[in-house]
Amino acid sequence: MTPQFPRIFAWHVLRRLARHPGLGLLNVLSVALGITVYVAIQIANHSANRSFAAGIDLVAGKARLEVRGDVPETLWPLLAKQPGIRAATGQVEGVVTLPDSPGEYLRILGIDIFTADPFRTFRLEAAHAAPAAPAAPAAPRFETWISQPGGVAVTRDFARHLHLKTGDTFRVLANGVVKDLHVVAFIDDPETGAALPERFAVMDIGWAQELLARQGFLSSVQLLLDDPGNAQGVAPRLNAVLPPDLRAEAPRQRSFQVQNMLSAFQLNLTALSMVSLLVGVFLIYNTISASVARRRVEIGILRALGATRAEVRCLFLGEACFFGILGIAFGALGGIILARTLSGAVARTISSHYVLLSIERNWLSPGQFVAAAIYGLISVLAGAWLPAGEASKIDPVQALSPGGYAERRLARRRRWGIFGIAFLAAAGLASWLALTSGPPAWAFAAAFCILAGFAFFAPDATACFGALAVIPSWPGILWRLAADNLRRSIHRNAVTVAALAAAIAMMTGLTVMIYSFRQSVDAWIHRGIVADLYISPASNETVGREASTPPAAIAWLRARPEVRGVDTFRELTVPISVHDRPSQPALLAIIGGEYRHNLTFRGGGDIQKMERINQGAAVAITEPFARRHGVKDGDRLTLLTPRGPATFEIAGTYSDYTRDQGVILMAQKAFEKLWRDTRIQSVSVYLKPGAAGEPLAAAFRAQFSREGEYSIYSNRSLRDRILTVFDQTFAVTYILRTVAVLVAITGVFLAVTTLAAEREREIGVLRAIGASRVQVRRALVLEAGMMGGIASALGLAAGIVLAMALTCVVNPAFFGWTITLQFPRLTLLATPFWIIPVALLAAWFPAWRASRNEIAQTIREE
Helix, strand or coil, X not given: CCCCHHHHHHHHHHHHHHHCHHHHHHHHHHHHHHHHHHHHHHXXXXXXXXXXXXXXXXXXXXXXXXXXXXXXXXXXXXXXXXXXXXXXXXXXXXXXXXXXXXXXXXXXXXXXXXXXXXXXXXXXXXXXXXXXXXXXXXXXXXXXXXXXXXXXXXXHXXXXXXXCCCCCEEEEEECCEEEEEXXXXXXXXXXXXXXXXXXXXXXXXXXXXXXXXXXXXXXXXXXXXXXXXCHHHHHHHHHHHCCCCCCEECCHHHHHHHHHHHHHHHHHHHHHHHHHHHHXXXXXXXXXXXXXXXXXXXXXXXXXXXXXXXXXXXXXXXXXXXXXXXXXXXXXXXXXXXXXXXXXXXXXXXXXXXXXXXCCCCCCCHHHHHHHHHHHHHHHHHHHHHHHHHXXXXXXCHHHCHHHHHHHHHHCCHHHHHHHHHHHHHXXXXXHHHHCCCCCCHHHHHHHHHHHHHHCCHHHHHHHHHHHHHCCCCCCHHHHHHHHHHHHCHHHHHHHHHHHXXXXXXXXXXXXXXXXXXXHHHHHXXXXXXXXXXXXXXXXXXXXXXXXXXXXXXXXXXXXXXXEEEEEEEEEEEEEEECCCCCEEEEEEEEECCXXXXXXXXXXXXXXXXHHHHCCCEEEEEHHHHHHHCCXXXXXXXXXXXXXXXXXXXXXXXXXXXXXXXXXXXXXXXXXXXXXXXXXXXXXXXXXXXXXXXXXXXXXXXXXXXXXXXXXXXHHHHHHHHHHHHHHHCHHHHHHHHHHHHHXXXXXXXXXXXXXXXXXXXXXXXXXXXXXXXXXXXXXXXXXXXXXXXXXXXXHHHHHHHHHHHHHHHHHHHCCCCCCCCCCHHHHHHHHHHHHHHHHHHHHHXXXXXXXXXXXXHHXXX
8 A cells, every 4th residue: 555545545535425415414314323223223122122121120120039029928928038038028910001101101109108218229208399390308207108008109200290299189090990099209219320211100009919919919929039149059949949930030030931932023123123234235335336337437547656556456445435424423323313213113012912011211232333333344345345456457459449438347147147046045945944943033135135136237227127118209309318318327227226226126025915814814814703792991001901801890791691702811821831841831721611613733733723723622822822832733732831841632733813822722621620710801892693782882981991991893893903003013113115216216326426517528419419408308208217117017026025035934933924925916006106216316317407407618628
């Protein structure tokens, strides 16, 4: 490297940037958009995990071990006396909703003021003043805390949000009953320095048991150890005295379990965000390739003056890195802004399918931005490597022969089709591995190979279209000129086509996958949702299946003359053991009532299988559960129940789209025998022929739900509700698809801009021999339209193959769902009719600028 290299670089890059700031801005933008999407997804995922972990830290406090579940309160003193335990405290946890503020909820933590002090990381302050002017920290009066029913300590943010002050009362809905809570104290920030969740309140453990209908039971017992580092030694001794369905574990284990539960969902979002970076690779390639083409004479002069090939390569790689660094910086800022929107969508999806979560702030980590910078620089260098290599190989003598250069580029076109076939073959192999022996991540490798394979077909597709478009004479001279230019600039236009086709393929693949998924879910709903009315506590819609339906309400429904039958449902998490592996949590669904032929089992025999399940001799599992745990019909599952381990045979596997972690289905009779628990979360009501649902719903509301304590859905309205949740689940993908298309359209704008700059002299000659500005503009716009048409055809073909991979490989590999591939024909057919106009629109401004250049100046420039 010569000592003059920094000066040459400054002259090569910075001087050119000053002369053409618009091109530089487009380069920066192409990188920034991809980085924006990636950073936003990473922030949203990280914030979801941190928000849940922060809630665990606040509740568990300084505890080293915890016993969690339906813990009989008689175990509390027993655990406190065990060797190695320094302190123990009981807690009751639950979630209530606010009927006066629809959609709002409040997490309740019941603590024992006598034993909780060594565990707490937050402080309770006496609430003598409004939150806007807090008093000096002071403990709330003991008699107020203990003697006042419904007395709670809330966060100051929550108080501001609901305009509450000391002594104010607000209503909550718990287990279908409206109750009043009173503000007696405020919660100060935790000692850990983490942000205090807004929807968090603390009350006396006894009043919390009454509020949440948990008399006689605790949610957890938190434990401090004599030796904090000996948790693994103490836990086995505690497990020896605990019931089989309870275990002593570190509080952090809950966070790990949730992260594992969310890993597939978050990995899918990350993979989608990487597509924008992939499209950015094409744009960088196009930009540096254009720069090399424009500077062939300059490169020849530098080589003649002694610049080495390595220095020439470094010049163009450095140019790409310069724009990349700026793009990464702006993309990081854009990612922080976009994360505010994505975090809400991610939180709603997680709350609907996994665990109740509210992302009240975005958690930023240096690692997120370091990873984004690394990926951004890798994508920039990957896009710039080939054109920089071409620049380093330019012979000084041949630098004045651009025609020969173009011919060589055209001759090399035929190699790329072979690479395309190879990548598609690799996609097939990766798909097979994902569905058989390999890890599920092979599914994403298959999707990447499909996008890359079709991208390598872009040169052949562009050349073939250009050759065919020149043949007919009827479209006119401008059409033939545009087609000829398309083919002559194939080394640049093919990359633009590939970038736009990749974005269209991603959009098409996701559209087909979501459409197929929705149609499969819709068919499943019509087969499984067969009752006339569905009734459950209204709070369950916001906080998940937390509240129970009172036995009196169920008995009232069964006694109604217009009711033919009532089925019951409950869902809870239980520890299980599969194939003698260590216990792990799993969802257990308990159903009561007759078999309504609403479950379709793999392999048939629905009636016989349901008879075995209803007899309590067997259980059923969903397809995702079978995939996740590696079990099949005939295998045995061990459930850890309060009465000891109970082993059940798997009678059948059925389709279910409610939980991607899978569900075990058990009859209510078997559950009550083992758990001694008769609580019911929701009921399905079947009416006699001719009976109407609305009068029954009105009578139920008058009897039990005067203020909306219960949600009552008809058959049709529940189906609509499920599909609404489904659409919310995929709301994030619409944002990602939009950004990817914006990146690709930016590529069309950039391509036409560089083509116009590269052809300045040619355009000047055309203008000199009589071509009008309108004709020049139309020729460039037509060329862009042709690129849009080719990209639409190629992108649709790639998108259909990608949809097959997403539907038949990614979904089964990660989630275990069986989805019937279906195509939204009108949507797919309409793609070229909006892609081509958008490409024409993107090309209009650079074409207009090219047509405004002075003839004498463009002819005179070299």
